[in-house]
Amino acid sequence: MADDVPTLDRLFAPGASTLRGDAQGLLVGHDAISRFRGGRGGAPQRRIVQTHVQVTDPDHALV
Incomplete structure (x- = not known):
């Protein structure tokens, strides 16, 4: 997948409680x-x- 920010935005749930984590840290x-x-x-x-x-x-x- 290319770094297609609009598509990636649609794949993450909207809202303030959505989480994205990796070895570098956690985004809330x-x-x-x-x-x-x-x-x-x-x-x-x-x-x-x-x-x-x-x-x-x-x-x-949870995957």
Whole structure:
């Protein structure tokens, strides 16, 4: 995926309680996440090595 900020904005839930975390820290709120993405100039290429899924109820899961 390219660093398509408008598409990435749509993929994160709106609101002040949305979280985005990585090894560098935690961003709180959709606006803070969007500002971070807009200013970083792209992300390094990544490779998924593991996926964990925790079902929280019949309609939701944490991935």
